[in-house]
Amino acid sequence: MDSYDFDVLKLLFLGVLVNTWMMSGASASDSFNLEPTITWQRRLCNESRLRWEVEVCGEDFKRDMAHIDPQQWCNLTYFMSEYHLFTLCTETKSHSVDCYWPNPLVESYIILIHKHFFSNCTIEKEMWVDPPDDTLTILILIPVFLTLAMIALVVWCSKRSDLLA
DSSP states (O other): OOHHHHHHHHHHHHHHHHHHHHHTTTOHHHHOOOSOSSOOOOOOOOHHHHHHHHHHHHHHHHHHHTTSOGGGTTOHHHHHHHHHHHHHHHHHHHHHTTOOSSOHHHHHHHHHHHHHHHGGGOOOOOOOOOOOHHHHHHHHHHHHHHHHHHHHHHHHHHHTHHHHO
16 A cells, blocks of 8 residues: 555545534434433422412511501502512412412412402492493594595506596
8 A cells, every 4th residue: 555545545444533522412312302401300299288378478467567557558659569478478388389379279269368368459430331332433434435545546546547647
């Protein structure tokens, strides 16, 4: 084997090595695994403990609301931080007992808290009334006539295309 053949063989071997090295990270699907590497099983939600934990949060909220004048219970600016702490507490406790948040149990307890503290905060509902028939007729007919006018304009312009060009 002469030196030229040996050089060609070395280049071929070097090319195979470089190609292998470059192709090892070329495909994103080869190096990126969509499956989780750690097999982690989600534990079941402990609803009885969650009920107790949410009660603790509710008692803390009731104690905090006792410091606020009941006349101010409908004004969010007076109890915003207390309510935030209450919702944060229920969320934290839900996650600590392996439950998602919000869940039906926590929602039902929050509804009870709302009924207890904020049941008198409803504003009188405004009764919506239909507009008079004349106004309603005008509001319906204006878009209808505008649509018909646009269609007539398009037809008229298409018939006169030879003059407009």
